[in-house]
Amino acid sequence: MDAGTTAGLRIAASVVVPLVKRLLLPRAGPGAEFGERPVRLGRLLSFTGDRRTLSEADLYQLARELVRRAVRAAGPHDPPIAPDEQNAVGYALGHTLRALGDLDMDDVQAFDLGPQRLAAALVRASAPETRALLSADAAHLHDRLLVTACLHLVHQFSKRPGFAARTQVELRRALGEQQEQLRLLLERLPATAVEDTDFERRYAHYVVGQHRTLSIHGVDLHDAQSQAWPLETAYLSLEAVPARDPAEPVPGSGTGYSDGDGGGADPDPDSERTTGPVEAALAGHDRVLLRGVAGTGKTTLVQWLALTTARQDGVPGHLPQLLGRVPFVLPLRTLAREDAELPMPDGFLRWIGCPLTGTEPAGWAVRVLQAGRGVLLIDGVDEIPEAERPRARAWLAKLHAAFPGNLWLVTTRPSALPRDWLGREGFREFTLTPMRPHDVRRFVRRWHEAAGGGEELAATLLRSVRASPELSHLATNPLLCSLICALHRERRGFLPQGRVALYEAALSMLLERRDRERDLYGRLPPKLDEKSATEPLKRFAYWLIRNERTRLERETAVDLLDRLRPSVPQLARAGSAEDVLRLLLDRSGLLREPADDAVDFIHRTFQDFLGAKAALEEHDIGALVAHAHLDPWEDVLQMAVAQARPDERAELLTRLTGRADREEDDGVRTRLRLLALASLDQATRLDPDVRAVVEERAAQLLP
Template sequence: MDSSIIGARLASAAVAPLVKKLFVAESPGAGIADKPVRVSRIISFKGEKKTLTEKDVRSIAEELVARAVNSSDVFDRLPDYEQHAAVNALANSLRALGNLDMDDVQAVNLGYRALARRLKKNNESATIGLSRDAVTLYETVLDAACLHILHFFTQRSTFVARTLVEQSRQLEELSAKIDSLIARTPSPEYATFEQRYADYVTVRHGELTIFGINLTDTPGKWPLSAAYLSLEATIESADAAPSFVPAEQVLAGRKRVLLRGVAGSGKTTLVQWLAVSSAGKSLDDGLLYLYGLVPFILPMRTLTRKGMSLPRPEDFLASVGCPIAGAQPAGWIDRVLLEGRGLLLIDGIDEIPENEREGSRIWISDLIAAYPKNRWLVTSRPSAVRDNWLTSLDFSEFELAPMRREDITSFIRRWHLAAGAGESYERALLRAIVTKQDLGRLATNPLMCALICALNRDRHGYLPEGRKELYEAALSMLLARRDRERGMHEPGLLHIAGSYQVQLLQKLAYWMIRNGRSEMDRSDVIELLTRALPAMPNVADKGSPEEIYRHLLVRSGLLREPSVGAVDFVHRTFQDYLGAKAAVEALDFELLVSHAHLDQWEDVIRMAVAHARPDERTRILTSLLNRSDASPDYSHRLRLLAAACLEHATELDPEVRSAVQRSAADLIPPRSSEQAHVLADAGPVVLELLSEMQGLSDDEAYFTVMCAVRIGTDAAIPVLAQYRDLSDKRLQELLVRAWNEFDPNRFADEIIGHLADSDVYVPVHNAHELKALERLGGRSHVRLTGVVPLEELAASGIASRVTHMWISANIGLSCDCLTSFSNLQVLTIGLVHSELDVSALRGLRSLSVIKCVMGVNLAGVDTLPDNVKIEALESRE
């Protein structure tokens, strides 16, 4: 049973009198009280003012459960004895109100969910042996009752007289939660299907394919809840350094987001995480904004595969091959979207041809015009759509940030746990990532990290260098070694040599690239194989085109069927690699260059340069430069692309290399974030050009630092050091945020130690940075962003210097140890906490401001001195 369907009756005005009976009536003149009222003093079923009996309390519980049952189809599935048990458990929890050691203000600060958890602890054994539906019934009714109880507290004159100003933010939040609960309650007529759909989404998208873990007896997929790694997303600002938020929270406080990310950065995984989280209803504090939303995953490559028009809402499920689409009640999606309960996840704008993207924008615009209240996440590669492509539709634009060192370490450990690989491989790879900078540059997104992990184990620690070599090794591992080492070459089994499989896969990949697709019909795959096999008799003798296709699908590990009748590569990066190889073998250099201005071809051309022979590289790069001279509209893009290709040109005519570098030098310094990112993709060669820059404007210096940071090797530190004395706050914030990307001690000595102690927060990610910061004497503004316990910072020699503390890491925050920061003036809490008791700070005389994000419930605020202000953390921070 979906817990959110228990709302239509419980959220109505009719239930208010039931809740009101649990408390004594106010006497005349009650509004003059100057302190909050203890909850136990206003309970109506105990004490001197007792007006309710134990039987009355049970009657209220029975009525609340009855209203819940009548608002859903639960009575068709729940036996009477389980309904009675739910009533008993609810009555016991309501009686626990008389034992609460808190006042009404603290209860409101606590929040209705946390209050419900406290009441449940009074009788945890009440639900033992009950079915999941019965437990859900009890818990949801208790949640709703607690929400109304807190709302009742806020209406009492004693509460209002004491806390009207102090609690204004909490009142607004509580009111919003009530409204949200009502708004997100599905109609009973749709409840059964909605639960069925939620179960389907949870199962269908609840597993994550982790590259390489299927090379042993380990399953090829891993539960999303165990494998998901929270990454950061950044939003650019014209007058400030980029702001970072956890990627799964980009829609918290925002209705619409365009999220950009390079291939393999985790865009689709994030889409899965948001969909499964909203469908599952078991949300942690940071994802409460998803409560009651209905997710619709709409991959653009699937919606446009057959040249069909983009779907109307009623066709969303059918268009993605959802097997229960036929059972969808008439008018259900229209009702969901009208009520603003939709979570629309449009994945992969970059995976449709460029000439179709404006049509997709119009489609999104029309849907928003018809259904303006829903939440939207649209994903794309960075260069696929222009800046501000959806700004007129009130979309905020974020970009997935590269993985930090802690992220890479966490991913490697999770991968080895999932794959059941030995700890020796894990330790060796962790050392290699730190000591081999070229390898560290590659391991900046989940796909490349997984690829490196798989190859490290498969090749017993001997890793190839360079992106092309990694893919070559991966193909060898997938297409040849896996079957051989699994003993799959038994008589009677179809076997195709790895080189032939590569040839066939190249043809499929190149067809998709030429047609601007990331997915193709199964029938087209069979047709392509039918045409190719006569020229490959050694393969044709193995079986029919259908049998050959099944072998590629099952054994190669590179193809999959995302929906009935559809075929794609497990990741677009493999498609680009194989398609580029096919283009070079076909000598289609003019075709490559003629499409070089299209974002879908950028990675293809880079890989083509890697595959090509030296004279062919000369031809490609020279043609790119010539076209850049003849095409003013695309000149910058083509020259930057040529520069980015140099990283893959292991052997190249020196004159051609110099010509490409001179051409790129005209675009240095970078003057936008896009130019900074593309230049960084060219690799460390750009650092030589950046180091020669003099007399830059503030913006040029800022984007130059952005480019050097993104390159990410320690060779960038001398370039960054040139800008450490500039006073531009944006630039200083960019520098301190980059600390985690470099050797902590060297960066501290050459960058952090030279920055003025200003209002720029210095982040501390790990123990190495904490020790380095302590060696430098500390800073007044410190931001905890990693795994360093607050207790370690409090015990360090720099605690007394800290005046501004920003906590944005999930460190199990307790305010007790904050008392060690004797000069703390401003405390910023950048993550959502269901309950945070700040009463321990009452003796901290220096404290003047506590800032927190929306959703943090502060207890003990009334114990703080009157001069301490509680402020909302601005979203831009």
């Protein structure tokens, strides 16, 4: 059997059906859609008429996806066409499928024709000269894909409500023969297909339940259940650019080498550093490494992709490659907690704690990936220790080599990984950009709608943000924007200025003011006030930073509390270390319990802020400088500069610049100098001589 035929048959059942279904409008309930008269094809198609849900661009994108899947299904050793012919075949196939709307026939007539003759009719109706421009191999693949699509189209016609009643008596025998042929063809699937399909339905239900809601940061973080809102409402599509080198400075960036537009050479000569929706990057590339600073929405994007893929009926027209796929959300922070080997596919469900573990058909995950039907969402490479990242990279490379053709998204903070960390595996890198003014407006209105804040309060906040350059600079990612919304509502329009003031106000709101103002304790004082509650949180944060971890084992948290209680009387009066830990988990709004034996912060930014405060109190300026070249310490150092006294700030930046001068590694020296420059934004008061030295060193690097 030749390559084109093989591709057509191998992709027929597992891949084509979800894509072909997009060509048709959704079916109504039995007896609710059409009567007993045959239905013109134009009324059934999703890309014609008044009810269209698929644009012409979506149709051509869908056709190109069919071609890509056919080529992947044929395998790398026997491709049916040359790589540079894929777009031509996709265009020709889209042009041919568009002719469905021009055929002068109804659903019964199309079914009676059968897939071969229906495909021939489409070629005749779509101007055969388009197909004639293809090479012989490309034309053959076009024809096989067209016949396969028509096979499933006529099968879908037969399943629509009232179809049997619309068939003529003289066609009943032919109809029976066609249905039998279709049944036999569909039965050629492996015996495990039915079991796999049944399990995938249950697994999709689980994924939807896990990811359909999102907590509103800053509203009531210790009562997330009552403040969860639908992800479809919460999701805000942000923009991304092809990633720059981590050492390349970005004007106006908060870190000196993360987000932004312009600058830098891209190794791909066909790539331009243009900004666009992050979904466009995913639509155009099946392997993406996405960089973004804390709070930019990387994990929310992972959730949205998992939810969209699991639901299937909600897949947008510009992402047809999600149709027929199975999502696997794999947060790498789990590795740091378990210190275990990363799993192969048969261990995915057990690794993420899925309750369906053990009920899946044997070898199911492997079959999904072998068919190229997986969407692997690898979240948070930066949240595992740096020493573990080479092992994580080897794991990703091994999986990619064994299971080509799947969709991949890997997320990380910008500076955690070197440029082209997965370049050999063909991953394209993109960086999330800060929210633009129109994004902020949309986010603020959605937040207030979900939180019950009202349109007037939202409008007042937006006027404040527009009038304050400081607030405009802060409201550049969803996390900080949500904190601003929460504080604006809680403080009746009074907003703190500056990043440190914002976090200090958030701590005050979450640790004490909210419970006091709700009269939670009546006339009694709270068990922990803000200052007493902050003490263990600082110790937790600094322990996590020093040990390159994102989670505390519960036993470690209790031990830290036990050692701290004698020096903080209010902690001792609040009960045992276990009692205090439970109180912090229940009421602080900053800690959570992702597993029975683990504790972590709701967001890394709070950990960095509190850890920096602890480092300053411990007089650990030497430790801050010694670790400044490591990405987990980057934001910690900037937070320390922001919170330090003027003399501490001057010492910290002087020692950081001195270390850079002595550094022999050019990359580390550049990184330290740019970090010192970026930290000047956080220095409210600083010795002019120190500032001049930092700027002079940075000037050697910048044009």
